[in-house]
Amino acid sequence: MKSVAPLPEPLPLTGDTLHLFAWRVPDLVTYHHRRDEVWVAPLDDHLPIIRLNQTGIAMLSAMNGHTTVGALLEQYGTKVCGPDGQLGRWHLERWATPNYSLCFYGSAPPGGHRHSARWDLLLQRVRDRWSGQHEFEGEDHLDHFHRYELGDPHEDDRHFDLIETTVSHLFREPSEVLGGLTYGRLLMRQLRRLGWFSPKPSMILEIGGGLGYVAQGLGQELLPFEKRSVRYISLDLTRAFLHLQISRAAEGGWIAVGTRADAEALPFTDQSIDLVIDNENMADMTPVLLSREELASGKGNTPQHQEALDWIRRARIPLGSDLPDPVIFNLGPIRFVAELWRVLKPGGRAFLSEFGIDRGWPHPVRLPGHTEYEVQYTHLRQVIRWLGFQEQYLSLPQFLAIKPDTKVLCTGAVYTIRRFCEMLNKPFTVKAYTEPELRQALGDMLPKLQGCHYHAVADPAWFNLFDFKVLLLEKPGGLSKPRFTDAKGYRWYSHQ
Numbered sequence: 001m002k003s004v005a006p007l008p009e010p011l012p013l014t015g016d017t018l019h020l021f022a023w024r025v026p027d028l029v030t031y032h033h034r035r036d037e038v039w040v041a042p043l044d045d046h047l048p049i050i051r052l053n054q055t056g057i058a059m060l061s062a063m064n065g066h067t068t069v070g071a072l073l074e075q076y077g078t079k080v081c082g083p084d085g086q087l088g089r090w091h092l093e094r095w096a097t098p099n100y101s102l103c104f105y106g107s108a109p110p111g112g113h114r115h116s117a118r119w120d121l122l123l124q125r126v127r128d129r130w131s132g133q134h135e136f137e138g139e140d141h142l143d144h145f146h147r148y149e150l151g152d153p154h155e156d157d158r159h160f161d162l163i164e165t166t167v168s169h170l171f172r173e174p175s176e177v178l179g180g181l182t183y184g185r186l187l188m189r190q191l192r193r194l195g196w197f198s199p200k201p202s203m204i205l206e207i208g209g210g211l212g213y214v215a216q217g218l219g220q221e222l223l224p225f226e227k228r229s230v231r232y233i234s235l236d237l238t239r240a241f242l243h244l245q246i247s248r249a250a251e252g253g254w255i256a257v258g259t260r261a262d263a264e265a266l267p268f269t270d271q272s273i274d275l276v277i278d279n280e281n282m283a284d285m286t287p288v289l290l291s292r293e294e295l296a297s298g299k300g301n302t303p304q305h306q307e308a309l310d311w312i313r314r315a316r317i318p319l320g321s322d323l324p325d326p327v328i329f330n331l332g333p334i335r336f337v338a339e340l341w342r343v344l345k346p347g348g349r350a351f352l353s354e355f356g357i358d359r360g361w362p363h364p365v366r367l368p369g370h371t372e373y374e375v376q377y378t379h380l381r382q383v384i385r386w387l388g389f390q391e392q393y394l395s396l397p398q399f400l401a402i403k404p405d406t407k408v409l410c411t412g413a414v415y416t417i418r419r420f421c422e423m424l425n426k427p428f429t430v431k432a433y434t435e436p437e438l439r440q441a442l443g444d445m446l447p448k449l450q451g452c453h454y455h456a457v458a459d460p461a462w463f464n465l466f467d468f469k470v471l472l473l474e475k476p477g478g479l480s481k482p483r484f485t486d487a488k489g490y491r492w493y494s495h496q
């Protein structure tokens with residue numbers, strides 16, 4: 001993993017900085033290792049855990065929004081704050097930098113009330129520094145990232161644990177939230193309920209399968225005869241992920257092959273695929289930055305811009321009256337659905353899921369080392385309907401029928417506990433934890449942790465789960481089949 005931000009110089013504790021107030025990050029998770037030793041974890045994974053003694057803990061506790069940096073420096077600056085020997089000054093110079101992100105210095109809290117400094121706003125400040133570019137990282141950036149920057153995942157989950165955690169990754173193990181199923185299994189259960197496996201598809205294409213857990217779960221949910229003679233193709237732009245995708249698909253019982261290709265230009269003949277699965281991948285596809293002038297004139301400054309403008313005109317994508325200048329437009333996802341239209345057989349179907357918005361224009365979402373872009377679903381759906389698909393659109397929790405008030409451990413706490421466990425050589429998986437699941441995973445360690453907090457799974461503060469949408473697409477033209485329901489020994493037929 002890349003460092004989340006370039007290592008900054010320690011903050012000079014002089015001048016105006018001394019008059020700023022200090023807020024420790026709310027909900028900070030700490031680990032009581034020994035009698036006089038407590039651990040806290042800097043945000044940047046490359047930095048060592050910070051070990052504090054009573055003095056260090058007292059300094060951390062004093063960062064309550066009422067104490068100035070100057071007062072902290074005076075009281076703790078020359079005192080040893082932990083077994084590693086650093087003085088209070090050393091910590092005060094570093095903790096408010098993005099790589100540490102243990103506290104915030106300001107004249108006002110980073111949002112909201114003085115007593116409720118908000119971690120998400122603090123984190124936003126940190127994220128803004130992950131990327132050198134302020135708003136838009138360029139139209140080729142994501143393609144380059146996936147083709148050249150991602151190395152071998154070495155059979156472990158690190159990339160998705162730390163860089164781009166997906167919903168399916170958080171639920172790759174059986175979870176209480178999903179009624180004891182994995183994400184892949186529950187997805188298959190829902191697709192089966194929709195009738196997408198009767199008759200069974202003969203050619204399934206999964207796009208951007210990451211580490212292959214979805215393929216594995218999808219297969220595990222089916223009985224052997226339901227998978228027999230079905231071909232499962234895993235297509236990904238990142239070469240390094242492909243072998244795990246194929247091996248996990250095989251573990252799920254699929255006859256699997258992999259191909260390295262771009263979802264925006266699928267290497268398949270027309271009408272050759274029955275079912276496409278694309279889970280949390282569209283935000284990685286090509287964005288373009290269009291100026292107001294280009295939108296007004298319909299004339300693009302580059303061939304790629306012209307392609308985007310042609311889609312806007314052709315599909316009559318509504319631009320709205322109050323156009324910002326410039327705007328980000330999801331060209332990649334539009335190319336992708338046009339390719340789906342081409343490669344799907346009549347009656348073929350696609351499941352697409354990704355985070356996104358229904359109004360306004362896509363925003364960049366900063367992740368370590370790369371930036372993704374919200375999918376603008378109103379635009380995308382306009383194209384989908386223009387192509388001729390029948391579509392259904394709903395939120396991911398709705399689709400999965402998740403109970404919205406189930407409580408799960410804050411993901412920030414999960415990352416921190418992972419670091420503590422790493423120090424202790426104790427295995428710990430990054431995933432969604434209910435309280436009993438965490439108790440089972442941590443055993444004796446749990447009482448030594450402070451600050452573990454839980455959110456309702458539907459609470460935006462957890463993972464913004466309701467921002468993840470599902471599109472169910474069907475290309476018309478398949479064989480219509482009689483449907484019936486059994487009731488009290490009678491079959492009630494309806495034709496669709």
Ligand SMILES: C[S@@+](CC[C@H](N)C(=O)[O-])C[C@H]1O[C@@H](n2cnc3c(N)ncnc32)[C@H](O)[C@@H]1O
Binds near residue numbers: 146160279281
């Ligand atoms: C965020 S990950 C999602 C992984 C997995 N589906 C999951 O749910 O965890 C995006 C995946 O799409 C792949 N990818 C990104 N852009 C792509 C493109 N244009 N064509 C094909 N695959 C792409 C990445 O290599 C990665 O495997």
